[in-house]
Amino acid sequence: MIGAGFQLDGALGEGTVADTAMRKSGLTEPWGPKGPGPQDGPLEHAVWRLRSRACWEDAAALIAPRAESDPGAARWRTAVLVERCMFTGGGWGAAEDALRAAEALATDDEERGATACERGHLAYAATLLGVRDRADEARSALGRAAALLAPRSPGRPLLDFRRGLIAQHLSDNPSDATAAFQRAHAGAAAHGHGLLLSFTWRHMAAMAEHHGRLADARHGYAESLRIREELGYLVGIAPALASLAAVLPDPAEAARMRAEAARLVRLLGGVPAWLADRLAPAPTRAADG
Structure with a gap:
């Protein structure tokens, strides 16, 4: 997980670990x-x-x-x-x-x-x-x-992925979304589109979670996180951590991941904005009296 092969202390510096990982991984982005x-x-x-x-x-x-x-x-x-x-x-x-x-x-x-x-x-x-x-x-x-x-x-995998997003989020058609994500995933692997692979893993995992296949969801979210760490895609690591945390059976490990995701969001000035709201601690109520 985060910290294994990806050093946050230098993550905001010039090049270094993230660039080396991107070159050595053989993964490209679309x-x-x-x-x-x-x-x-x-x-x-x-x-x-x-x-x-x-x-x-x-x-x-x-x-x-x-x-x-x-x-x-x-x-x-x-x-x-x-x-x-x-x-x-x-x-x-x-x-x-x-x-x-x-x-x-x-x-x-x-x-x-x-x-x-x-x-x-x-x-x-x-x-x-x-x-x-x-x-x-x-x-x-x-x-x-x-x-x-x-x-x-070589632009087809990205197109397939985006058509899957439409089916998933705008048309509420899980079967079409799953098929589109699978096509995009195969194309991304064939063309070596590393960042796109992290997105296809993430959304295939979301489809698995939707259908109650939690082991498949955990695998997909973990693969998405791994690729983002390898590529040094810092801004995408917090969403990957939060998604994986949601399907982990161990509450303590899930809480640790959510805390790490919240720290990364703060590090990047509150982005992703939609995740910052989800990870914000619940306000405490003043005692009646």
Whole structure:
């Protein structure tokens, strides 16, 4: 668990353990400037360090010069800003502006499909977090992405995952969600998308928990946590800890994990915002008198 191979004391420093783990793991992540695949340049690593520590605005600023003319970089910047929306519940205007700029730069079906996938995810996030009901837009955009992306496109696993999110959270269709997450998981493994694998493990575990298969849920949540630790994805570790704690049979171990999750949320300034509220201690009542 946390602390085994991932040193929190240096987690907010420059590079070091997290970057080494990302390189040595053989795991790549699907939100880089050229779409899915390995991202080994200095800009990519600088952006990764900032993203993983909840510094999305700074990460987007680093990408901005390249994003002015490069469709992949524009889409990468959009993904970073949409991620900020998901974790903080804010920044919607900046994400929408970045997305429109990325759409304007897309020139072929692969680029248009990948950008439509980002539009679908932004609309999904706004709906899920109660900002505005954009469920129809989310479904339409992801459907457009499915029509544009080639069957063997490396962007397909991410699309499958996001369609699974729609089925899980907006359509209340567990069977479709499970099938989509399984397709995304297989694709993420085939393409070596490490961060996406952590998300597919997490959501397959949620489906298992939904169906009462707690052993499978524990396994999936533990795998999600392991990958996030290996990649140094600090901002995603607290949600992984909290989810695993919810299905552990040992109350003491579960309490320890929730406490560690709360500490990480405080370390990162209260993100994820939705988790901060869940982990906040219950207020104590003053005695009557």
